[in-house]
Amino acid sequence: MTTTPPEIHRGLAGVVVDTTGISTVIQETNSLTYRGYAVQDLAAHRSFEEVAYLLWHGELPDPAQLAAFQARERALRPLDRSTLELLTRLPGTCHPMDVLRTAVSFFGAEDPLEDDGTLAANRAKSLTLLAKLPTVVAADQRRRRGLAPIAPDPELGYAENFFHMCFGTVPEPEVVRCFEISLTLYAEHSFNASTFTARVVTSTLSDLYSAVTAAIGALKGPLHGGANEAVMHMLNEIGDPRRAGDWLDEALASRRKIMGFGHRVYKHGDSRVPIMQEALDRLVARAADPEVTRLATLHAALRHAMVTRKGIHPNLDYPAGLAYHLMGFDIPVFTPIFVMSRITGWTAHITEQLSHNALIRPLASYDGREQRPVPTAASAP
Ligand SMILES: CC(=O)SCCNC(=O)CCNC(=O)[C@H](O)C(C)(C)COP(=O)(O)OP(=O)(O)OC[C@H]1O[C@@H](n2cnc3c(N)ncnc32)[C@H](O)[C@@H]1OP(=O)(O)O
Numbered sequence: 001m002t003t004t005p006p007e008i009h010r011g012l013a014g015v016v017v018d019t020t021g022i023s024t025v026i027q028e029t030n031s032l033t034y035r036g037y038a039v040q041d042l043a044a045h046r047s048f049e050e051v052a053y054l055l056w057h058g059e060l061p062d063p064a065q066l067a068a069f070q071a072r073e074r075a076l077r078p079l080d081r082s083t084l085e086l087l088t089r090l091p092g093t094c095h096p097m098d099v100l101r102t103a104v105s106f107f108g109a110e111d112p113l114e115d116d117g118t119l120a121a122n123r124a125k126s127l128t129l130l131a132k133l134p135t136v137v138a139a140d141q142r143r144r145r146g147l148a149p150i151a152p153d154p155e156l157g158y159a160e161n162f163f164h165m166c167f168g169t170v171p172e173p174e175v176v177r178c179f180e181i182s183l184t185l186y187a188e189h190s191f192n193a194s195t196f197t198a199r200v201v202t203s204t205l206s207d208l209y210s211a212v213t214a215a216i217g218a219l220k221g222p223l224h225g226g227a228n229e230a231v232m233h234m235l236n237e238i239g240d241p242r243r244a245g246d247w248l249d250e251a252l253a254s255r256r257k258i259m260g261f262g263h264r265v266y267k268h269g270d271s272r273v274p275i276m277q278e279a280l281d282r283l284v285a286r287a288a289d290p291e292v293t294r295l296a297t298l299h300a301a302l303r304h305a306m307v308t309r310k311g312i313h314p315n316l317d318y319p320a321g322l323a324y325h326l327m328g329f330d331i332p333v334f335t336p337i338f339v340m341s342r343i344t345g346w347t348a349h350i351t352e353q354l355s356h357n358a359l360i361r362p363l364a365s366y367d368g369r370e371q372r373p374v375p376t377a378a379s380a381p
């Protein structure tokens, strides 16, 4: 009897595996909403802290709720001595995403409530991670520059405090605003690879720290969050804006993936790119520096060449990568900044997964050897 082979959905492309009330991409209007609000409007009118609250609680905070939320977040920012010691023991050669992954794992090992999967416990853990991850990222960047960590400042907002901990100063409000916009745009994107990873781990009823540790591992890859760093390496490799077209032709001929372009869901452009590109343009304009102009010209030339030749549009990592460079961050810090933002989306999905959990366990179509006898001494020739 012949059986019809099952349909294979490699990469789960096009497969709908569950429902979510957190965010959605609306293909018809090429827009993205968080809890029903357009991300462009959130980026324009609300702080990143308000967006975090919205993702977790389903509604924007009123002034009193926001004040309480900010007070709790600010109080949780400092690292204890054991975490600071752990950071100094990790090799300076490892990627900062390894540091972040290790730190989250360590937070879990230290937390006596690690295995408490109630909503209240998971909300508390989520806030702790939101508050502490920037402190880890900033301390690690400074360590790599041979500098001592700077303690968080509870008087500063989330974005401002991160600049303060990295550089000891807070840049002009326009720069902080561009950074905050990037955090809002990066916060959540439905069942992307790292969020789905977090949901898979959560579906086994493992703990939140384990799910986030795994998600960081998934985000690190250059086909996902790691692309924002890869964009900057690629721009540095090309160098001269006049080389963009020829470089692209050679790269495409050798079947290289062009970093910061293409997307599994958006096939006509990422809904978040226009607003991030506007923020990047403002950074370029205020710099008024020939080196910045060269990079911006190269960035635009490569984008034009890719869209013209392949019809493939940039994703959020394309403008964000250059924006983070212009803000003064070291390239290996770009994907950790993505984590500082996406921790909100991941943890919203972890609690949503637990609210209607089913073990995530797909099937595979076997294409290995037919069943055969194990050779034994008696059967040997
Ligand atoms: C925040 C984020 O995570 S956004 C994504 C960040 N990642 C990147 O920027 C990495 C570069 N981009 C890519 O590798 C891909 O576009 C992905 C992984 C993001 C999406 O991949 P998929 O949905 O699987 O699309 P897929 O790989 O099937 O692409 C379809 C076609 O477009 C081509 N293509 C897609 N993106 C690119 C790219 N960036 N460079 C060159 N070709 C590309 C593919 O080679 C493929 O061509 P083919 O049909 O001739 O083989």
Ligand SMILES: O=C([O-])CC(=O)C(=O)O
Pocket (backbone or CB within 6 Å): 186, 188, 189, 191, 192, 193, 224, 263, 264, 265, 315, 316
């Ligand atoms: O949705 C995806 O596949 C990747 C992405 O853009 C994101 O996670 O922000």
